[in-house]
Amino acid sequence: GENVEQHPSTLSVQEGDSAVIKCTYSDSASNYFPWYKQELGKRPQLIIDIRSNVGEKKDQRIAVTLNKTAKHFSLHITETQPEDSAVYFCAASNGGGSYIPTFGRGTSLIVHP
């Protein structure tokens, strides 16, 4: 099955800095890669996603890049703000037809004001 590795587990930045979270996946058939943000005690919420026919996608301060050859994808947050502090999960669909995502272990992002 699919295996998703996510790094780092904790990321601490100053307000205004950029933050990058990286994930790798194992199943070359995976073709859908969502990112979720989970604030403490709340539900994960989709913040951006990318499909395998696209190399990069941007939405304001958030961008995701995908390298299919290397089987890795990254989340980039620019001009970080304290409200960006949360746990971020990457995921990759299993490519087996059911598209059940496999989640990474999560990155706790802390933005210091």
Add this chain to the structure above:
Amino acid sequence: GAVVSQHPSRVICKSGTSVKIECRSLDFQATTMFWYRQFPKQSLMLMATSNEGSKATYEQGVEKDKFLINHASLTLSTLTVTSAHPEDSSFYICSARDRRGGIGSPLHFGNGTRLTVT
């Protein structure tokens, strides 16, 4: 946007009792819902896939007789933790995919249920 309602948000029960958690898609229909378990500071571990009108598909290591899943309609799935024990204490969270979006569309999560078994 798509909303998934999960109840209860918190439940405390005694060891040996059963607890039912409901997951409803409020403004869309979901032929498939997913149940996850999340330990503190850890990722979302898929427990089972709930299929409307058919049996749930359980992940390896998840006891289907302990975690009963029923998906009776296109908007409701329930997870029943039977004969709960303290080790079942955890955060349980459901998610659903809008059937109109196809199998590659994103998941929408419920708010989760914090289960504490004393």
